[in-house]
Amino acid sequence: MxxxxxxxxxxxxxxxxxxxxxxxxxxxxxxxxxxxxxxxxxxxxxxxxxxxxxxxxxxxxxxxxxxxxxxxxxxxxxxxxxxxxxxxxxxxxxxxxxxxxxxxxxxxxxxxxxxxxxxxxxxxxxxxxxxxxxxxxxxxxxxxxxxxxxxxxxxxxxxxxxxxxxxxxxxxxxxxxxPYQTKITSKMFGKSAHAGVAPEKGISAITVAAKAISKMKLGRIDEETTANIGYFKGGKQTQTNVVCDYVEIVSEARSLKKEKLTNVVNDIKGKFEETASDYGGRAEVIIEEIYPxxxxxxxxxxxxxxxxxxxxxxxxxxxxxxxxxxxxxxxxxxxxxxxxxxxxxxxxxxxxxxxxxxxxxxxxxxxxxxxxxxxxx
Missing domain, CATH: 3.40.630.10 (Zn peptidases)
Structure with missing residues (x-):
């Protein structure tokens, strides 16, 4: 009772x-x-x-x-x-x-x-x-x-x-x-230029970020691990004639296994840094543990x-x-x-x-x- x-x-x-x-x-x-x-x-x-x-x-x-x-x-x-x-x-x-x-x-x-x-x-x-x-x-x-x-x-x-x-x-x-959760803030730096007159002189941070993201495995990675791009900002809404020189992407990864989380976070970080370097830009990636x-x-x-x-x-x-x-x-x-x-x-x-x-x-x-x-x- x-x-x-x-x-x-x-x-x-x-x-x-x-x-x-x-x-x-x-x-x-x-x-x-x-x-x-x-x-x-x-x-x-x-x-x-x-x-x-x-x-x-x-x-x-x-x-x-x-x-x-x-x-x-x-x-x-x-x-x-x-x-x-x-x-x-x-x-x-x-x-x-x-x-x-x-x-x-x-x-x-x-x-x-x-x-x-x-x-x-x-x-x-x-x-x-x-x-x-x-x-x-x-x-x-x-x-x-x-x-x-x-x-x-x-x-x-x-x-x-x-x-x-x-x-x-x-x-x-x-x-x-x-799960363990990690937040990843990625700052992508390109080079501005006139998008109509000399786009080849610029480096589009939007393009670089998009190409980096396209190389990543996101969503459900396995039964214990996920990754997600949650926020993407950059560019000038009213100035489409300028090659965007900066974007910021906020993402997260979670896993029940710490080593799996580390691998996913390192992959995201590496893809941003490598792609930025390939295109002549620069990436600054900040990693923050949200909880164990x-x-x-x-x-x-x-x-x-x-x-x-x-x-x-x-x-x-x-x-x-x-x-x-x-x-x-x-x-x-x-x-x-x-x-x-x-x-x-x-x-x-x-x-x-x-x-x-x-x-x-x-x-x-x-x-x-x-x-x-x-x-x-």
């Missing part, structure tokens, strides 16, 4: 989604969450993510002290920010789904995760479940390129491993692989623990590969093994976003079960 208080978790979730918290504007919800975690007797610390990232608040690192001191802590994380349009959310219940009124997102991504964590703490207290220290990390700026997690002070974390509550799909599923990838095995402790808990509850137990990044990528990069649990929200980042009430309850049961099994196996 579920230990989750259905009415309470629904009320908590609907209260949270009504608080405006579009990414970079997290001030109000951070204050409210600080109050909520403090009221539940957690030790709440803030880092300096606001100053480092330019977002509206700091990350919250909330520690629930336990009575089992011999077991290492674990942690759970969710993010407090949402995408747009996320102001004046008006949640309502329809056929056991919580939805918005259709003019905004709902914000289940990721306030469903936060509501579950707050409910989990209350369930642990009410049922006097033995546990060691547990950290709950609530980040800002996840929707702005994982900005909050990147700005996090990792010295505030002491967990052995943990879970992000921030993946779609049925509750019980777990993401154990997610991670891979966990089914027999790793954090994966076994989550799958076993889901099995006990009769929930799905699929292990998944993701094509995108989450805060889990950043925590893994800090050396803290982190997997991403499915929350059950649907149609995120759209005004059709929704979550079934059963998913809130099931996820709460799953988190409680994970904690109980880890600390008192």
């Amino acid at each position: 579920s230990k989750i208080n259905k009415e309470r978790i629904i009320k908590e979730f609907m209260e949270l989604v009504k608080i405006d918290s579009e990414t970079k504007f997290e001030t109000n919800i951070a204050e409210k969450l600080n109050e909520k975690f403090t009221a539940l007797s957690l030790i709440v610390k803030e880092d300096n993510a606001k100053e480092k990232s330019g977002h509206g608040a700091n990350n919250l690192i909330c520690t629930l002290k336990g009575n089992l001191k011999e077991v290492e802590p674990i942690f759970f994380t969710a993010h407090m920010d949402t995408v747009t349009p996320g102001q004046n959310v008006n949640p309502q219940i329809e056929n056991n789904y919580i939805i918005s009124d259709g003019t905004t997102i709902l914000g289940a991504d990721d306030k469903a995760g936060i509501a579950v964590l707050l409910e989990t703490i209350q369930v642990l207290k009410e049922n006097k479940i033995d546990h060691g220290d547990i950290q709950f990390v609530i980040t800002v700026g996840e929707e702005s390129g994982l900005a909050g997690a990147k700005a996090l002070d990792p010295s505030l974390l002491n967990a052995k491993f943990g879970y992000a509550l921030d993946s779609d799909g049925p509750v019980g599923n777990i993401v154990i692989e997610a 990838g991670f891979t966990h095995k089914k027999d790793d402790e954090l994966v076994r623990l989550a799958l076993h808990a889901a099995e006990k509850l009769g929930l799905p137990t699929d292990v998944l590969k993701s094509g995108g990044g989450s805060d889990a990528n950043i925590f893994n990069g800090y050396g803290i093994p982190t997997a991403n649990l499915s929350v059950g929200y649907e149609y995120i980042h759209t005004t059709n976003e929704r979550i079934h009430i059963d998913h809130l309850i099931n996820l709460g049961d799953l988190v409680v079960q994970i904690i109980d099994d880890y600390f008192t196996p």
